[in-house]
Amino acid sequence: MSRTASPRVVIVGAGPAGIRAAAALVDAGLHPVVIDEGNRAGGQIYRRPPDGFVRTPEQLYGSEAAKARALHAVFDRLAADGRLIHCSGSSVIAVQAGRLHVLDEGGVQVIFYDRLILAAGASDRVAPVPGWQSAGVYSLGAAQIALKAQGVALGRRIVLIGSGPLLTLVGAQLVEAGADVAAVLDTSPWHQQMRGFWKLAARPLVALRGLVLRAKLGRRYHAGVSLERIEADGQGVTAMCWRDAGGRQRFTPCDTIGMGWHLRAETHLADLAECAFIYDEQWQQWLPKIDEMGRAGNGVYLAGDGVRLVGADGAEIAGRLAAAACLADLGFSAPSIGADLRKLARLERFARGLACAFPWPAQMMQALPDDAVVCRCENVTAGAVRQSVDFCGGEANRVKSLSRVGMGRCQGRYCQLAAVELAAAQAGCTPDAIGRFRGQAPVRPAPIGAFLRED
Numbered sequence: 270m271s272r273t274a275s276p277r278v279v280i281v282g283a284g285p286a287g288i289r290a291a292a293a294l295v296d297a298g299l300h301p302v303v304i305d306e307g308n309r310a311g312g313q314i315y316r317r318p319p320d321g322f323v324r325t326p327e328q329l330y331g332s333e334a335a336k337a338r339a340l341h342a343v344f345d346r347l348a349a350d351g352r353l354i355h356c357s358g359s360s361v362i363a364v365q366a367g368r369l370h371v372l373d374e375g376g377v378q379v380i381f382y383d384r385l386i387l388a389a390g391a392s393d394r395v396a397p398v399p400g401w402q403s404a405g406v407y408s409l410g411a412a413q414i415a416l417k418a419q420g421v422a423l424g425r426r427i428v429l430i431g432s433g434p435l436l437t438l439v440g441a442q443l444v445e446a447g448a449d450v451a452a453v454l455d456t457s458p459w460h461q462q463m464r465g466f467w468k469l470a471a472r473p474l475v476a477l478r479g480l481v482l483r484a485k486l487g488r489r490y491h492a493g494v495s496l497e498r499i500e501a502d503g504q505g506v507t508a509m510c511w512r513d514a515g516g517r518q519r520f521t522p523c524d525t526i527g528m529g530w531h532l533r534a535e536t537h538l539a540d541l542a543e544c545a546f547i548y549d550e551q552w553q554q555w556l557p558k559i560d561e562m563g564r565a566g567n568g569v570y571l572a573g574d575g576v577r578l579v580g581a582d583g584a585e586i587a588g589r590l591a592a593a594a595c596l597a598d599l600g601f602s603a604p605s606i607g608a609d610l611r612k613l614a615r616l617e618r619f620a621r622g623l624a625c626a627f628p629w630p631a632q633m634m635q636a637l638p639d640d641a642v643v644c645r646c647e648n649v650t651a652g653a654v655r656q657s658v659d660f661c662g663g664e665a666n667r668v669k670s671l672s673r674v675g676m677g678r679c680q681g682r683y684c685q686l687a688a689v690e691l692a693a694a695q696a697g698c699t700p701d702a703i704g705r706f707r708g709q710a711p712v713r714p715a716p717i718g719a720f721l722r723e724d
Contacts, residue, residue, distance in 0.1 A: 284312020286573030400499030424525025458493030468622025540708030646677020663696025
C-alpha cells in the first residue's frame with residue numbers, strides 16, 4: 270500500500286485496545302488500518318469461535334459476555350461500513366522507518382504509516398519446570414484457546430500449575446465444561462496472596478468473582494506449592510510431582526499440564542519501533558516507556574497488555590487514550606480523557622495488587638537444576654546459561670549469543686525471563702542489571718517464499 274494525502278494511522282491488534290482505538294479514530298473522521306493475526310476481531314480474551322459453533326457467548330465469556338458482544342458489534346459495524354481497513358490473518362514481522370512488513374497468506378507486503386498504535390497484547394508468562402519440554406505441556410492460554418475456539422479440553426486428565434487470576438479462570442472454565450481437572454497448583458502461598466488483598470479492593474466485584482471461581486475449584490486448588498518435576502514417558506506427560514504447603518511430597522497422575530504465571534507483555538514490535546524500555550520491579554519484566562496517554566515517541570503509541578498489564582477493561586481505556594493522543598498530535602479534535610485517566614489509575618492499583626498477590630517465582634527459577642531445560646526451542650539447559658555467565662559476564666545478549674537461549678522459534682518469549690533470573694543469580698546482581706534480549710526481525714517465523722512477491 271502506498272501513502273495517501275490524509276494521515277495514515279495503522280493499528281496492530283484487534284483486541285479490546287485495538288478496537289476502541291479504531292472506533293475513536295473513525296469517530297474523528299480518520300480511516301485507520303487494523304492489522305490482526307486473528308481471522309475475526311476480539312483478541313485473546315474475547316476470542317471468537319468459528320462460524321457454526323454452538324456454544325453461546327455466556328458459555329464462552331461468562332460474566333464478560335455483554336462486553337464481548339459490544340466490542341464485536343462495534344468492530345464488525347465499522348468494518349462492514351468500510352470505515353476502516355481490516356487486515357485479518359496478518360502478522361507484523363518487522364517495523365522500520367514508517368513501514369510495517371506484514372505476513373499474510375499471499376506473502377509479505379509493506380504497509381506505510383504516519384502514526385502507529387501498537388495494541389499487541391500479551392502472552393503467557395511461563396516458568397521452566399524440570400520436564401516441561403515433554404509432549405502434553407501447554408500454556409494456560411493455549412488451553413483456553415482450545416476451549417474457546419474448538420470447544421475441546423487438551424487432555425483427559427489435566428493438572429494446571431502456576432499463579433495468578435488466569436490459573437483460577439482456566440481451571441474453572443475447564444471444570445464448567447466437564448473436563449477432568451485433577452489439581453490446580455498455585456506457587457503463591459496464602460500469606461502472599463493476602464498481601465495484595467487491600468489493593469484488590471479497587472475492584473471489589475471483580476475480586477468477588479475471582480473468589481467465586483476459586484470456590485468452584487474446591488479441593489482441586491492448592492496454594493503455596495513447590496513444583497518438583499513433570500514426569501513423562503515416550504508418549505508424553507504421565508504425572509506432576511510436587512510438594513504441598515506443608516512440605517509433603519505429592520504425585521498426581523495426568524496426561525496434560527497447563528502452566529502460566531500471569532502475563533508477559535508482547536514487546537517485540539515496540540522494540541523494533543525504537544521505543545525506550547524500563548524495568549518494572551513489581552511485574553519483574555521490561556516494559557515500554559510511555560506517558561499517561563500511551564505516547565512512546567517517534568509517532569508510536571502503545572495500548573493494552575503490551576505495555577500495561579491491567580486486563581481487558583484497562584485495555585479498552587488505554588486504546589481510547591492512545592487514539593486521543595494520536596488525534597491531538599495530528600491536530601484533530603480529541604475526546605475528553607479525564608474520566609478515562611481516573612478509571613485507568615484505579616485499574617492499575619488493582620493490577621498491582623494482583624502482581625503482589627501472585628508474584629513471579631524468582632526463587633524457583635534460581636534453584637533450577639543444571640540439567641533442567643530452560644529454552645525449549647534450542648534445548649538450552651540451566652547449566653548452559655550459568656556457564657555462559659562465567660565465560661562472558663552478566664549481560665543478557667552476551668549470554669544469549671554464547672548459550673543460544675532465546676534464539677529459537679519463540680524469540681525468547683517463553684525463556685527470556687527465566688534465563689535472566691538464572692544469569693542474575695550466577696552473576697550476583699539483579700535481573701534489571703542483566704538487561705533484556707534485543708528484539709530482532711522477523712518477530713514471527715516467516716517462510717523464505719513469503720518474501721518473493723511479484724509486486
